[in-house]
Amino acid sequence: xxxxxxxxxxxxxxxxxxxxxxxxxxxxxxxxxxxxxxxxxxxxxxxxxxxxxxxxxxxxxxxxxxxxxxxxxxxxxxxxxxxxxxxxxxxxxxxxxxxxxxxxxxxxxxxxxx
Amino acid sequence: xxxxxxxxxxxxxxxxxxxxxxxxxxxxxxxxxxxxxxxxxxxxxxxxxxxxxxxxxxxxxxxxxxxxxxxxxxxxxxxxxxxxxxxxxxxxxxxxxxxxxxxxxxxxxxxxx
Numbered sequence: 001x002x003x004x005x006x007x008x009x010x011x012x013x014x015x016x017x018x019x020x021x022x023x024x025x026x027x028x029x030x031x032x033x034x035x036x037x038x039x040x041x042x043x044x045x046x047x048x049x050x051x052x053x054x055x056x057x058x059x060x061x062x063x064x065x066x067x068x069x070x071x072x073x074x075x076x077x078x079x080x081x082x083x084x085x086x087x088x089x090x091x092x093x094x095x096x097x098x099x100x101x102x103x104x105x106x107x108x109x110x111x112x113x114x
Numbered sequence: 115x116x117x118x119x120x121x122x123x124x125x126x127x128x129x130x131x132x133x134x135x136x137x138x139x140x141x142x143x144x145x146x147x148x149x150x151x152x153x154x155x156x157x158x159x160x161x162x163x164x165x166x167x168x169x170x171x172x173x174x175x176x177x178x179x180x181x182x183x184x185x186x187x188x189x190x191x192x193x194x195x196x197x198x199x200x201x202x203x204x205x206x207x208x209x210x211x212x213x214x215x216x217x218x219x220x221x222x223x224x225x226x227x
Contacts (some may be wrong), residue, residue, distance in 0.1 A: 004157075031213055043158075043204060045214040056214055091158065095213070102148065103215060105158035 002026045004106035006092050012112045013082055021077045021109045023092030029037060032075045033093040034067065036060070043091065049075065082113045116141035120218035128226050129197055134167050135190040135221050137205030138180075146207055147188040149179055150216070153201045161203075164188060175199070197227045 005024045013019050028066075034046040047057040049067055050104050064080045081084055089110050093103040121136045139147065149161040162173025168179040179190045188205060205218040 035215070035217075036178065042219050043206075043215075043217040048213055050213075058214075092157070093215075102160050102161075102163055105150075114155040 002104075004092055004094055006090075006109050008109060009107065010110045010112070012114065015084060015113055016081050019079050019082055019090075019111065021079075021090050021092075021111070023075045023077070023106055024073050025075055025092065025094030026048075026096075026104055027073070029094035029096050031055075031095045032067075032069070033095075034077045035091045035093065035105075036088040037091065037108075038085075038088040046077070046090075053098035070103050079111075082111075084113050087111055087113045116207055116216050118147075118205050118216050118218040120203075120205055120221050122221045123219065124224070125193060126224045126226065128167075130194050131225075133190075133192045133195045133199070133223065135203055135205075135223070137190065137218055138186050138187045139188065139205075139207050139215045140186060142209070145181070145183075147179075147181065148206045149173065149177070149188075149190050150204045150206060151201045152204065152220075158204065161190070195223075195225045197225050199223060200225045 007022045033048040035043050037043045045058050047061045048055045066078045068076050089108045091108045092106040095101045095103045117140045119138050147164045150158045151161050152158050161177050162171050164171045164181045174177045177192050179188055181188050202220045202222050204220045206215045
């Protein structure tokens with residue numbers, strides 16, 4: 001069964017550094033998402049991406065965040081200057097179409113900012 | 115805006131006991147609801163989904179959920195749990211105007227052997 005993959009599984013970085021989290025969505029999917037879960041808190045939506053542009057973003061997704069689909073397979077989340085509060089599990093998801101269709105989640109990248 | 119809430123944060127029960135996890139939503143438009151499960155060390159997996167039609171939805175691993183519009187609820191049930199059902203369970207729904215999922219706070223379920 002096709003699945004969403006994410007790398008790395010765990011990233012440790014120092015405050016102020018840039019990180020890039022990588023995702024490979026399911027190959028025929030068209031919609032891509034990033035969510036995050038701070039330890040002990042809810043899973044929160046960050047951004048959705050369709051047709052090579054952001055379709056929706058949350059308040060969390062400020063100027064330090066960006067997303068890109070650099071080629072036909074990867075979908076990346078960049079955090080330009082990490083803060084301690086960016087420490088969280090970041091989940092990538094993809095879906096075949098928008099609206100009421102299930103999103104398939106990757107295993108997550110645990111980001112630790114020290 | 116749609117919100118989703120789960121009232122039980124932690125549930126502990128023994129094998130063969132019945133499980134019911136509460137989920138309430140607030141939204142006046144078309145409702146699409148999901149239950150996801152996250153087993154220890156694994157990613158979020160879809161248990162079941164409701165879009166329309168029969169309000170009693172059956173999912174994988176013996177789980178079912180009932181959509182009750184008058185109560186704004188979408189509770190998850192399993193008549194007899196197993197130790198392997200130990201996991202965190204998340205109720206979620208999409209915004210009508212976009213595709214993002216809004217998650218409830220999650221319920222950690224521990225099934226004692």
